[in-house]
Amino acid sequence: MKQKPVSLELIDFTNKFRLANKNIVLTGSTGLLGSAHAIALAQFGANVICTDINLEKIDQQVASLTSRYPSQHQGYFRILF
Numbered sequence: 001m002k003q004k005p006v007s008l009e010l011i012d013f014t015n016k017f018r019l020a021n022k023n024i025v026l027t028g029s030t031g032l033l034g035s036a037h038a039i040a041l042a043q044f045g046a047n048v049i050c051t052d053i054n055l056e057k058i059d060q061q062v063a064s065l066t067s068r069y070p071s072q073h074q075g076y077f078r079i080l081f
Contacts, residue, residue, distance in 0.1 A: 020045035030057035042069050 024041050028034040029050035041048050042065050050065075052058050 017044050021047075023047045023049060025049040025051060027051050030054055030061050035061065038065060039068075 019041060022045075024046045026034060026038055026041065026048055029038050029048070030052040034052070038048050038050060038061065048065065050058050050061055052061075
């Protein structure tokens with residue numbers, strides 16, 4: 001008998017993993033995958049340190065993450081190289 005594929009949208013991963021009070025440096029954070037990772041890490045409670053070469057996009061990303069998760073996180077950072 002074949003198993004039906006599990007939809008990841010139906011699984012609540014927030015109860016399985018907690019990243020509260022963890023600092024995570026995310027390189028390439030404004031790209032397609034980086035943006036998805038930044039949101040996921042923030043949802044799990046991490047302090048996300050966003051890095052990218054595009055400072056304009058980082059400013060937008062930091063503003064978006066801060067407004068989406070104001071009570072969970074102390075802040076998001078942008079790194080200048």
